[in-house]
Structures are given as C-alpha cells and as structure tokens.
Amino acid sequence: MNYPFKMFWGSASADFQYEGGFHEGNRGLITHDIVTDGSHERPRRITYQMPDGTLGSSAYRDPIPANAIGCVHEDVYYPSHHAVDFYHHYKEDIKLLADMGLSMMRFGICWTRIFPTGLEEKPNEEGLQFYENVVDECLKYGIEPMITICHDELPLYLANTYDGWSDRILIDCYVKLCKALFERFKGKVKYWLTFNELNVLQGFSHLGTRNSDAQTTWQAIHHVFIASAKAKILAKEMMPDAMLGAMFATSPAYPSTCHPDDQMAWMAQRRRLFYFSDVMLRGYYPSYAQSIWNEYDVVIKMKEEDVDILKEGTLDFYSFSCYRSTTVDRNDKLGIIALPFGKNPYLKSTPWGWPIDPVSIRYVLNEVYDRYQKPLFIVENGLGEVDQPDENHYVNDTYRIAYLNDHFLEIKKAVEIDHVEVLGYTMWGGIDLVSLSTGEMKKRYGWIYVDMDDKGNGTKNRYPKASYYWMKEFIQSNGNNL
Numbered sequence: 001m002n003y004p005f006k007m008f009w010g011s012a013s014a015d016f017q018y019e020g021g022f023h024e025g026n027r028g029l030i031t032h033d034i035v036t037d038g039s040h041e042r043p044r045r046i047t048y049q050m051p052d053g054t055l056g057s058s059a060y061r062d063p064i065p066a067n068a069i070g071c072v073h074e075d076v077y078y079p080s081h082h083a084v085d086f087y088h089h090y091k092e093d094i095k096l097l098a099d100m101g102l103s104m105m106r107f108g109i110c111w112t113r114i115f116p117t118g119l120e121e122k123p124n125e126e127g128l129q130f131y132e133n134v135v136d137e138c139l140k141y142g143i144e145p146m147i148t149i150c151h152d153e154l155p156l157y158l159a160n161t162y163d164g165w166s167d168r169i170l171i172d173c174y175v176k177l178c179k180a181l182f183e184r185f186k187g188k189v190k191y192w193l194t195f196n197e198l199n200v201l202q203g204f205s206h207l208g209t210r211n212s213d214a215q216t217t218w219q220a221i222h223h224v225f226i227a228s229a230k231a232k233i234l235a236k237e238m239m240p241d242a243m244l245g246a247m248f249a250t251s252p253a254y255p256s257t258c259h260p261d262d263q264m265a266w267m268a269q270r271r272r273l274f275y276f277s278d279v280m281l282r283g284y285y286p287s288y289a290q291s292i293w294n295e296y297d298v299v300i301k302m303k304e305e306d307v308d309i310l311k312e313g314t315l316d317f318y319s320f321s322c323y324r325s326t327t328v329d330r331n332d333k334l335g336i337i338a339l340p341f342g343k344n345p346y347l348k349s350t351p352w353g354w355p356i357d358p359v360s361i362r363y364v365l366n367e368v369y370d371r372y373q374k375p376l377f378i379v380e381n382g383l384g385e386v387d388q389p390d391e392n393h394y395v396n397d398t399y400r401i402a403y404l405n406d407h408f409l410e411i412k413k414a415v416e417i418d419h420v421e422v423l424g425y426t427m428w429g430g431i432d433l434v435s436l437s438t439g440e441m442k443k444r445y446g447w448i449y450v451d452m453d454d455k456g457n458g459t460k461n462r463y464p465k466a467s468y469y470w471m472k473e474f475i476q477s478n479g480n481n482l
C-alpha cells in the first residue's frame with residue numbers, strides 16, 4: 001500500500017460483547033456476567049449454584065457469592081453471556097475479515113478463561129488454547145492480531161474478595177495474567193493494549209469496586225497504572241519487539257461558547273480526560289493531579305518504588321476510541337468521569353444521540369500527537385445504527401458508508417497535511433456484537449450482519465452488508481474510492 005494509507009485496517013471487539021461460550025472451557029465468571037451494563041430498565045436476575053448443590057438468585061448490583069460454582073440460569077435473557085458466539089464462529093469470522101482485505105484484528109482476552117478466579121497459580125490450558133487458535137487463524141491470513149489484555153472487566157472472584165482494584169494485590173494477579181499471555185504469544189503477537197477506556201469507564205464492572213467514591217476510585221486507578229507499567233516492563237524483557245499501548249476514550253469536548261469560563265471548563269475537562277494517559281505515557285503524575293485530588297479530598301497511597309515503575313513502564317503508543325464529539329459548558333459539574341454530553345447545534349446525531357462529527361477525529365489525532373509525539377492508533381470508531389435487513393438478510397447501510405467515508409477523509413488529512421503518525425484503524429464491531437451501553441443487539445456497528453435479536457433469537461449466521469463491499473474496495477484501491 002502507498003502512503004498515506006500505509007497503516008493497519010481492521011476490526012475491534014471485546015470478549016464479553018462478542019465471544020459468548022461463558023460456560024465453556026473452564027471459564028470463570030467476570031464482573032460483566034452479573035451486571036446489566038447500564039441498562040437499568042432491564043434488570044435481570046441470575047440463578048447460581050452453590051458448592052453444596054443449592055441454588056440462589058441475585059439481581060443487579062447484588063453480586064452472586066464469591067464461592068458460587070457458576071450461573072446456571074438467567075431469569076431474563078442477557079445477550080452478553082452468549083454474545084454472537086465468536087467462541088464457535090471464530091474461523092468463519094476471521095475468514096470474512098480476511099476476504100475483505102483487513103490486516104488487523106483487535107480482540108479482548110477474557111481474564112477468567114486464563115485464570116478462572118484470578119488466584120490460580122497455573123493458567124488454564126483450555127483458555128490459552130482457544131486464544132492461540134484465534135491468533136493462529138489470524139496469522140494464517142496475514143492478519144496481525146492486537147490483544148486487549150483487559151477490556152473493562154475482571155474476575156468476579158477478585159472483585160468479591162478484594163473489592164477489585166482497590167486492593168494492591170490485583171497488580172500481582174494482573175502481571176501473572178500478562179506473563180502467561182506473553183509466554184504463550186511471544187513471536188506471534190506484537191501489539192498489546194494493557195487496559196481499555198480507563199478514563200471513562202469505572203465502577204463495579206470495570207474496576208470491581210463496590211464503592212464509587214473518589215478515594216476508592218482514584219486509589220484503584222493508581223493500582224491499575226502500576227499494573228500497566230509493570231506489564232510494559234515485563235513485555236520488554238520477554239518480547240523486545242512488542243509494542244504496548246492502552247486505550248483511552250478521546251472524544252473532543254468543544255467549549256459551548258467563546259465565554260472565557262467555558263474555555264476554562266474545557267481545560268478542566270481535558271485534564272480529567274488526559275490524567276490517565278499523562279501518567280501512562282509520560283511516566284509521572286501531571287502537576288494538575290494534585291489540584292484534582294484536593295478537590296475531592298483524596299490522598300493516594302503510593303509505595304516508594306511506584307515512581308520508578310511508572311517512569312520505566314511508559315507506553316509505546318497512544319490508542320483511542322473516538323465516536324463523536326460533545327460540548328462542555330461552565331455550568332457543567334465534572335465528576336470523576338469527565339464525559340460531558342452537551343449538544344452541538346451544528347451536528348446531526350445517531351438514534352442514540354451520539355453527534356456525528358468526522359472532523360473530531362482529525363482534531364483528536366492532532367491534539368494527542370501534539371501532547372505526546374508518540375504514534376497513534378485509532379482502535380475504536382464507527383456508527384451504531386438500527387440496520388434493517390431485507391428478506392435475504394442484506395443490509396444496504398449507505399449511512400455507515402457515509403460515516404466511514406467522511407471519517408477516513410479526515411484521517412487522511414491528519415496524516416497527509418498535519419503529519420500525524422497513525423499506525424492503524426480498527427473499526428468497532430466489524431462483525432455485529434452486543435452493545436456495551438444498552439446490552440442489546442439493536443445497536444449495530446458491523447460491516448457484517450449477525451442474525452440475532454435482543455433476546456438471542458436468530459441463527460447467528462453472518463451476512464456481509466453493503467459497507468463490507470465498500471470497505472473491501474477501499475482497501476483494494478488504497479483509499480481511492482473516498
């Protein structure tokens with residue numbers, strides 16, 4: 001391929017939204033298995049079995065006991081448990097992506113397939129073998145695998161026993177996971193993401209903490225920083241050529257007006273957002289961190305060695321999601337999570353109210369490259385829409401083609417005109433998968449339609465959409481169809 005599109009083009013997914021097979025391969029439970037992922041209107045109960053054979057039942061935010069053997073029945077269907085069954089369709093899925101000409105597949109490892117409770121000494125061979133099959137299948141077609149080591153989840157056992165990342169012991173559990181993965185995949189996998197969207201996704205399913213107060217959250221996040229830095233240090237020892245990043249949600253938030261206080265609100269929002277990557281890419285806490293901690297009366301407990309670990313374990317590249325832009329206003333109250341939802345009168349939105357803003361991706365590429373001068377990877381972008389298949393299951397998703405076309409043009413400008421170094425682009429959910437925010441199938445992102453509804457009905461057969469053929473041509477023509 002020629003410059004400027006000499007970069008990876010691929011598809012991205014997360015284990016709990018894509019994989020299914022949650023009872024198989026000796027997989028332990030993860031936090032996501034017992035929560036409703038924000039869809040509070042659809043609370044569900046899970047029936048579980050205890051070691052003595054008795055059954056119990058739990059509801060939203062009422063986690064099952066730590067020593068439960070597993071879920072035996074869901075009283076309300078929950079698609080994340082079965083997702084779109086990549087577990088049994090991986091060969092077919094990877095072939096479809098390869099036929100399109102993609103050169104990368106980003107996927108998440110389910111921690112409990114490797115260590116079912118997080119505390120075992122030896123990894124679970126069945127789990128490692130499953131992911132090795134996936135990696136080998138990618139390599140067979142010349143597709144570079146990119147692994148997200150931890151995509152917004154952790155073993156339920158660690159959440160129940162230690163209150164998740166609020167306990168420093170989680171660092172050792174995570175490093176043990178990394179070691180098992182690096183040992184198995186060295187020489188096969190070069191690109192790794194230590195964590196996903198830490199900067200906007202916190203709370204029980206992501207950090208395993210029951211308390212969402214600032215002290216618990218920021219302390220837990222400090223432990224995640226140390227874990228990520230240790231993973232990077234270990235990776236360099238075990239796989240000198242490896243490239244490590246982490247994924248940050250990086251939608252721009254424009255000041256809502258030119259009022260100077262809106263500009264200050266913008267700055268406060270960007271600091272909340274970049275707090276995470278500033279530590280993980282620069283190797284130390286930024287000066288403004290203290291003012292945020294003061295605001296929340298937070299004191300971070302650190303060990304003396306942490307300073308050196310953070311310094312040594314900086315990431316090689318910045319990877320991010322960018323789906324939309326928002327606006328920030330001087331009257332907004334910024335929480336720990338800095339994700340304002342201000343409306344922008346200049347932009348149209350998706351059915352889920354996410355403003356469509358192709359320029360935002362060029363803006364973010366420039367903003368981040370200015371800040372770190374490290375290579376960038378766009379690892380999530382795409383359009384969540386309601387697709388209407390015809391009687392042959394064909395979806396004529398011209399709206400998705402328009403979205404991708406416009407975003408790719410802006411990426412091209414960032415590369416060609418602004419000289420930003422972009423390593424690649426992986427679209428979210430190239431094969432339709434379960435939505436994180438709604439827990440439904442209705443919100444689809446893919447180039448490939450999966451025949452399954454919100455209740456899990458359907459054949460789970462895969463059908464290329466119009467955007468599949470458009471993307472194939474885009475790759476074959478090196479972007480000449482834009």
Ligand code: BGP
Pocket residue numbers: 014017196197321380384428434435436437438443
């Ligand atoms: C990101 C997550 C993904 C994914 C995506 C789209 O925050 O990393 O896991 O789901 O958003 O979100 P949704 O599925 O809610 O449309």
